[in-house]
Structure formats: C-alpha cells, structure tokens
Amino acid sequence: MKKTLLLPLLFTTLLVNSFVGHSQNKQVALTSFWVSKHIGFEQLGGSAALAASIASLSENPDFNLQPVLDNFYKTFTEVYAKNFPFDLVAEDDVIKKEEYINYEGRFNESDDADRSKLFQRYLTPEGYKPLVESLFKGEKSNQMQMVKMFDGSDGVMFVSMGYDFVKKPIPFTAGVRAYVKIKVWNKEGKKVFSINEYGTSKKTVAMVGGIPIMKTETLLPLCESASEKLVADLGKKIKKVSAKAAKKL
Numbered sequence: 462m463k464k465t466l467l468l469p470l471l472f473t474t475l476l477v478n479s480f481v482g483h484s485q486n487k488q489v490a491l492t493s494f495w496v497s498k499h500i501g502f503e504q505l506g507g508s509a510a511l512a513a514s515i516a517s518l519s520e521n522p523d524f525n526l527q528p529v530l531d532n533f534y535k536t537f538t539e540v541y542a543k544n545f546p547f548d549l550v551a552e553d554d555v556i557k558k559e560e561y562i563n564y565e566g567r568f569n570e571s572d573d574a575d576r577s578k579l580f581q582r583y584l585t586p587e588g589y590k591p592l593v594e595s596l597f598k599g600e601k602s603n604q605m606q607m608v609k610m611f612d613g614s615d616g617v618m619f620v621s622m623g624y625d626f627v628k629k630p631i632p633f634t635a636g637v638r639a640y641v642k643i644k645v646w647n648k649e650g651k652k653v654f655s656i657n658e659y660g661t662s663k664k665t666v667a668m669v670g671g672i673p674i675m676k677t678e679t680l681l682p683l684c685e686s687a688s689e690k691l692v693a694d695l696g697k698k699i700k701k702v703s704a705k706a707a708k709k710l
Contacts, residue, residue: 487615487710489645490550492561492607494537494620495583495591496530500680501625505635506671514675519582523677529688530584533622536692544699547710550614556588560610566592566603594619594644608650615710616647622691624684626673627661634665635673637680639687641695645710653709658698660691 498519502511518524542549555561583591595602600609607617620643627638643656662683666673673680 487547488550489545489547489616489618489710490555490607490611490614491538491552492555492590492611492617492619493592493603494534494589495585495622496526496533497591497621497623498524498526498582498584499623500637500684501623503625504628505626505668505673508671510670511672514672518675518677518680521677524681526584526681526684529622529685530586533688533692534586537620541696541699544696545703547615549618550611552588555611558610561590564590564606564610566590591621592619593621604644604646605650608646608648612648614648616645616653618643618645622688624687629665631665633668635668636665637662637683637687639684639691641691643699647710651709654702654705656695656698656702658691658695660687660689660694662687662690 500515500518502515505511538549538552585591592603592607594604600606604617604619611617620641622639622641625638625640626635629636638659638661640657640659643654645653645655647653663686664683666679666683668674
C-alpha cells in the first residue's frame with residue numbers, strides 16, 4: 462500500500478518541480494523577423510546596370526519568397542526556439558502591443574504603407590516589423606527602443622534572412638548565398654549573442670556582361686535551395702551559441 466501511494470506522490474513532485482523550473486525561464490521578445498527580396502552583388506561588382514536589374518527583380522511579383530519566409534518562421538518558432546536558454550514572449554504580446562504597432566524604424570524600413578504588396582522589399586510574418594540594427598549605440602537606436610518598449614522581458618531579438626550573389630569556379634556563372642542574422646540584447650541593451658550563418662546554392666546562373674540572368678524561374682529555385690540548406694544547418698549553430706550565452710542574459 463505504501464508503494465502504491467508513493468508513486469503518485471513522486472510523480473506529482475516531479476511534475477511540480479518541472480513546472481516551477483519552466484516558469485522561471487527568462488523571456489525574450491522576438492521583435493523583428495524578416496526576409497529581404499534584394500540580392501546583394503558586392504562580389505560581382507557595383508555596376509549601375511546590375512543594380513537596376515536587381516531592383517527590378519525584387520519588384521517582380523513572380524519572385525515570391527513568401528513560402529521561404531513562412532517555412533523559416535515556422536521552423537524557427539516551433540523547432541529552433543526550443544534550443545534557446547529562454548522562452549519567447551507570446552507573439553500576440555509583441556505584435557499587438559500598441560507602442561509596437563505605432564513604431565517606425567530608424568531607417569523607414571518598418572513603414573507599413575505598402576506591407577500588403579508583394580513587391581515590398583522586406584517580407585515579414587503578419588504584424589512584425591522588419592527592423593534593422595542601428596550601428597550607433599544610443600537611446601534612439603532600433604534595438605534600444607525595443608529594449609525599452611519590452612522592459613518587462615529579459616531581452617529582445619532581431620532575426621533576418623537575406624541573399625547575395627557569389628562567384629562560382631566556373632567562368633561566367635554565379636551562385637546565390639543565403640544568410641541569417643540572429644541578435645539578442647539583454648534588458649541593459651548589451652548584446653548577448655550574435656549568430657551569422659550561411660548556405661550556398663549548388664546550382665548556378667549564367668552571367669552575361671557581368672550580370673546574372675534575372676529570370677525568376679531560374680533565380681527563385683537558387684534562393685530556395687540556399688535557404689533550405691541554411692535553415693537545415695542553423696539548428697546546430699543555435700545549440701552551440703545558446704549554451705554559452707545563457708549566463709549573459
């Protein structure tokens with residue numbers, strides 16, 4: 462009889478301890494999450510013709526990176542978030558906060574006038590701001606504004622994905638490299654950690670006169686494959702960095 466009573470008691474104790482431990486986890490507000498449709502071209506040179514071609518590509522309705530964004534956000538919040546030494550603040554507590562809704566980024570990157578249009582450069586999950594880290598360390602920087610806005614949290618996080626053209630060994634060809642930046646600041650505005658990860662497409666696109674062929678049916682698969690490789694490798698990096706960063710938050 463004593464053993465029968467002991468098992469439920471032991472189970473209850475473990476359950477309570479588990480709940481208490483989880484409830485004491487620190488919380489970080491995910492205040493920016495976006496994918497840029499602009500493909501960088503520093504490795505290929507900075508000709509005006511190339512810049513114009515890339516601008517036209519980003520405005521092309523067929524260059525649809527929304528599925529990439531959706532998959533990245535789902536994987537990040539449902540899988541990768543479990544590896545952080547903190548919990549993410551509930552989404553609604555971030556994007557439905559009146560101060561957040563009314564906030565305008567320091568570089569006008571969060572102007573929502575055309576957010577519903579596909580040709581907008583920054584794609585975000587509904588309600589999020591595509592904020593860019595301010596290089597200067599001041600009270601008016603994007604990151605410090607978020608720290609103050611979510612002062613009830615232990616920190617804030619910015620997540621972004623973008624693309625660059627990269628040179629390939631085969632002459633007159635280029636590849637696409639996807640990159641992710643994840644940055645967390647604590648409640649004092651000090652950077653806790655920064656993750657920069659990359660993934661490069663295996664396939665290439667031909668170049669004519671130093672300019673990649675800007676056909677969406679060619680470039681979109683390259684961006685998708687680079688993104689898939691990046692997202693697949695990112696989990697390992699998060700585990701390593703998170704373990705070291707837990708004490709800094």
